Amino acid sequence: MSKIILFELKKQFTSVKNMVVWLLLLVTLLAFGSINMARDLQFKKERLAYDNSAWDAAIQLNLLLQEYPKNPPENVQKAMDLWRRDAVYSAQQRVYTSWVGEDRWRDVVLANINRNENLLQGLREGIISGKSKSEGGVTEEDLINNINYNKYLYDNDIKPLNNIYQMTGINFLYRVLSELMPYLAAVVVLLLCSDCFASEVDWGSYKFLLLQPYPRGKFFTAKVLSCLVVALTVLGSSLLIVFVIMSVLNGTGSAKYPIAFDPNAFSSFAVTQKSEILVYLGASRFLLYAFILFALYIVFLTTFACLSSVLSQESLNAMTASISVTFAAAVLQSPISRMTYFSLFWPFSYGNAVTVMAGDAAGSMLAGFIVLISVSVLLVSISRIIFIKKDIIC
Amino acid sequence: MHVLEVNNLSKSFGKTRVIKNISFNVEEGEIVGFVGPNGAGKTTTLKLITDLIRPDEGEIIINGYPLKKRREAALGSLAGIIENPGLYVNLTGLDNLLFIAKVRGISKEKLQRAIDITGLGKNIHRQVRKYSLGMKQRLALGMCLMTEPKLLILDEPTNGLDPTGTMELRELMLKMVQEEGVSILFSSHMLGEVEKTADRVIYIKDGVLLDKTVPAFDSFFSIILNDPSEAAALLKGVEGILSMKVEGKDKLSVHMREGVISEVLRILTENNIRIHDINKQRDDLELIYSRIFRGVES
Numbered sequence: 001m002s003k004i005i006l007f008e009l010k011k012q013f014t015s016v017k018n019m020v021v022w023l024l025l026l027v028t029l030l031a032f033g034s035i036n037m038a039r040d041l042q043f044k045k046e047r048l049a050y051d052n053s054a055w056d057a058a059i060q061l062n063l064l065l066q067e068y069p070k071n072p073p074e075n076v077q078k079a080m081d082l083w084r085r086d087a088v089y090s091a092q093q094r095v096y097t098s099w100v101g102e103d104r105w106r107d108v109v110l111a112n113i114n115r116n117e118n119l120l121q122g123l124r125e126g127i128i129s130g131k132s133k134s135e136g137g138v139t140e141e142d143l144i145n146n147i148n149y150n151k152y153l154y155d156n157d158i159k160p161l162n163n164i165y166q167m168t169g170i171n172f173l174y175r176v177l178s179e180l181m182p183y184l185a186a187v188v189v190l191l192l193c194s195d196c197f198a199s200e201v202d203w204g205s206y207k208f209l210l211l212q213p214y215p216r217g218k219f220f221t222a223k224v225l226s227c228l229v230v231a232l233t234v235l236g237s238s239l240l241i242v243f244v245i246m247s248v249l250n251g252t253g254s255a256k257y258p259i260a261f262d263p264n265a266f267s268s269f270a271v272t273q274k275s276e277i278l279v280y281l282g283a284s285r286f287l288l289y290a291f292i293l294f295a296l297y298i299v300f301l302t303t304f305a306c307l308s309s310v311l312s313q314e315s316l317n318a319m320t321a322s323i324s325v326t327f328a329a330a331v332l333q334s335p336i337s338r339m340t341y342f343s344l345f346w347p348f349s350y351g352n353a354v355t356v357m358a359g360d361a362a363g364s365m366l367a368g369f370i371v372l373i374s375v376s377v378l379l380v381s382i383s384r385i386i387f388i389k390k391d392i393i394c
Numbered sequence: 395m396h397v398l399e400v401n402n403l404s405k406s407f408g409k410t411r412v413i414k415n416i417s418f419n420v421e422e423g424e425i426v427g428f429v430g431p432n433g434a435g436k437t438t439t440l441k442l443i444t445d446l447i448r449p450d451e452g453e454i455i456i457n458g459y460p461l462k463k464r465r466e467a468a469l470g471s472l473a474g475i476i477e478n479p480g481l482y483v484n485l486t487g488l489d490n491l492l493f494i495a496k497v498r499g500i501s502k503e504k505l506q507r508a509i510d511i512t513g514l515g516k517n518i519h520r521q522v523r524k525y526s527l528g529m530k531q532r533l534a535l536g537m538c539l540m541t542e543p544k545l546l547i548l549d550e551p552t553n554g555l556d557p558t559g560t561m562e563l564r565e566l567m568l569k570m571v572q573e574e575g576v577s578i579l580f581s582s583h584m585l586g587e588v589e590k591t592a593d594r595v596i597y598i599k600d601g602v603l604l605d606k607t608v609p610a611f612d613s614f615f616s617i618i619l620n621d622p623s624e625a626a627a628l629l630k631g632v633e634g635i636l637s638m639k640v641e642g643k644d645k646l647s648v649h650m651r652e653g654v655i656s657e658v659l660r661i662l663t664e665n666n667i668r669i670h671d672i673n674k675q676r677d678d679l680e681l682i683y684s685r686i687f688r689g690v691e692s
Binding site for chain 1: 477498
């Protein structure tokens, strides 16, 4: 069996088509990193100009609040004190952010915590009327989440990212996983694996392979396993290469960097209501969990590609069919996500592991594991039966 | 011993019945030609024997192993090239050979011998996509021979080969039978090749075998004797004689089944007919083919 798997791997890794797919994936990931790095630079310039004007405004507001009005009523005095403190903390944030000569990020984080705690107190005392999120207002949960996030940074001595575009190695992985991979991985896996059986028909090599005195089931298993290894290797190695490049250029980033997740995503099968109070997890652990779900999604895509390949008589048909289905699934994902129960059992719902962990999908991580494993086993079983019983017409 | 037994085999694709209850055997060390027009069911039959497609009915026994129940043992006795050499074109010739060697546990000596048989030399390290059809055919044959099969199935093996390649293939087939004791079942459109190589021919038309009704090789004898008319009268009604023709004063042409000549000679000598000369001519395969498949009388 191991000899057949090794042979299959050799075939796949020497395939020109697979090499091209691998290169294209690498180029796409590098382009993603580069574009974000360019945006990071642009953002820094814009931020500097904005900070200068905001700083001026904060100082002016501070002065105004200290001078006017005299002897106000108690509730007005409380509001004035609150907004004065807010202006101070805001000014501190601006000042420390633009501090020249020393990186005062800890002071920025502390000012951020103080500012949010001040606003939270105002909200609880009724000085600030808390509007709903839809009205653009600040909510108690938002403030608590922000405080927790900054406290996590402060307590763990983690410098926050300048912006989401800062391509540290870890932020690159997080962004790619949440924005690019749900679609890109599907295309890559289907291009790599959809022809694993059908190409044998194209080449006529079934007539050579299946004449060997081995059960067809073993050949099937070897092919599926090798497809899986190839898909994971191509995706994993490409991510690793660009991760290393980004780490060299921009630093790796803290492995403990806080990423919010919904505790419901772990404790229940279906996420009926997203928890408003977020829990923060270190980036390394978050990415570990997310990559496990992502790997299962790859397993599902591979088995789906194999079924398509077993059913087709030509590689091109197999690839076209599986990519069409996946494209349709991506287009329909939005309406499907509104059909809660269907979405729960729809494997393509778990393509974005970050969304699932953040509690923004219908299903939880647990549901993702169960659905993806079950569907993969089902697809493999169907493909195997068809492969063993089918007439080889080539 | 039968190396291959095919019993009452039938196969349909959809509603079309392409193989209709066919039965035949291949003996040890025998080369059997499989002849029929396009669409007669040759390749389908060979695919059934190699288990690429499954029969609706019937049984195939290879080297004593029923293909359905003991598939791996049956296929272990068989090697074949169906339609074209189905090789992995992005791998080298050696990679293709090595795969078979590893999967079947073949020794390095046998592997080297197979490489020698292919005659590919340094080309064995090149990607198969760069091979000519003849080179691919030789590589595929090397792969088949490396497994030391009891039965070799070849579907249109000379397709695309130049005359040199065809001759080399024929020599190789004969060598395999003589030296290795391999039995060969091969289909071909090149009737001349079949005639030169095969010990026996099986005819198939519209999914039905005709070898039971039409003998493989009848014989034509031209007998030079003193009284052809009397000889013809004596031989009339002898079983196995298909037709006779008196030609001139001393020649009698007799078309008969294989093995009937001894009876003919016995009758003529017992009746004091003096025989001066006998010439045997094998029935031309193209004539037989025409007679069976195109309805032309010889």
